[in-house]
Amino acid sequence: MNIAYVNGKYFPIEDAKVSIRDRGLMFADGVYEVAAIINGKLIDNFEHLKRLQRSLNEIKLSSPVPISEIPIIEKELLAKNKINEGTLYLHITRGESDREFSFPDIVKPSLVMFVQSKNLIHLEPDDLGAIVITVPDVRWKRRDIKSIALIAQVMAKQVAKEEGADEVWMVEDGCITEGGSSNAFIIKDDKLITRNSDNMILSGITRKAIMTLADDTGMLIEERSFTIDEAYNATEAFFTSASAFIMPVVSIDGKIISGGKPGPISLKLRELYINFAIETAV
Ligand code: PDD
Numbered sequence: 001m002n003i004a005y006v007n008g009k010y011f012p013i014e015d016a017k018v019s020i021r022d023r024g025l026m027f028a029d030g031v032y033e034v035a036a037i038i039n040g041k042l043i044d045n046f047e048h049l050k051r052l053q054r055s056l057n058e059i060k061l062s063s064p065v066p067i068s069e070i071p072i073i074e075k076e077l078l079a080k081n082k083i084n085e086g087t088l089y090l091h092i093t094r095g096e097s098d099r100e101f102s103f104p105d106i107v108k109p110s111l112v113m114f115v116q117s118k119n120l121i122h123l124e125p126d127d128l129g130a131i132v133i134t135v136p137d138v139r140w141k142r143r144d145i146k147s148i149a150l151i152a153q154v155m156a157k158q159v160a161k162e163e164g165a166d167e168v169w170m171v172e173d174g175c176i177t178e179g180g181s182s183n184a185f186i187i188k189d190d191k192l193i194t195r196n197s198d199n200m201i202l203s204g205i206t207r208k209a210i211m212t213l214a215d216d217t218g219m220l221i222e223e224r225s226f227t228i229d230e231a232y233n234a235t236e237a238f239f240t241s242a243s244a245f246i247m248p249v250v251s252i253d254g255k256i257i258s259g260g261k262p263g264p265i266s267l268k269l270r271e272l273y274i275n276f277a278i279e280t281a282v
Helices: 023-027 045-058 067-081 151-162 205-216 228-232 264-280
Strands: 003-006 009-012 030-038 086-093 110-117 130-136 167-172 175-179 183-188 191-194 220-223 236-241 245-252
Touching (some): 023 086, 030 264, 130 151, 130 236, 167 245, 175 183, 175 228, 205 236, 205 264, 236 264
Parallel strands (some): 130 167, 130 245, 191 220
Antiparallel strands (some): 003 110, 030 086, 167 175, 236 245
């Protein structure tokens, strides 16, 4: 059975409900996190909760429970669902109110959580190697906030699906910002290149871990914008997220990357990340 958490209580997912006046529903007035689950434990959860606190601060919202108590709820949810591998989703919205854009006088934030099973480590060979297409990045300018307002990504990822692609890379001023729900990396001349993290991308937790692991191997890392042409001509490319770990890219807009197969450096970093995830999961 799939059990969800809604404001202090656990429900079968089909009975887990919030009000139609929830500001998350009316205004996407809320923020979220997705953490990976391996062996029934969470990966890099401290970093996810730190980013959650930051997103909350940026939208001037307080968590309904102290952030330090969220892991207790998460543990209970994992235990109730007996889940081994997958993702834990949570969001906090500004709760229920009349439909007034400005904040209500009395705010009762709403916290919901649920889990989804997904193979993260044990992928079929066909699932390791993603087709990417590029789309214009039409999002707002505070992409550092993990906002639940995801319609731009929903539209973009639907285009990818219709075109038989697995992920979109979003383009602004001729450069790749990030993936629809991931951070974008290319490798050229043995250097790892990924866009610098500011308000124009989400500072990915997986991105950060990969950069540390790559740095430990002595690899050179350049944090800077890179163009679509650089991506087309990369030796290897991959994207990172809590739900994909490191996913090697085999083509971008039909241009073959790394001979159409996952590249050796991407696979090595994926292996290092999986080991890190298993060793540090809590
Ligand atoms: N998305 N950039 C965007 C726009 C994202 O939505 C995500 C993650 C990332 C990667 O961040 P992290 O490594 O912390 O997962 C980058 C999650 C997985 C999602 O929306 O499902």
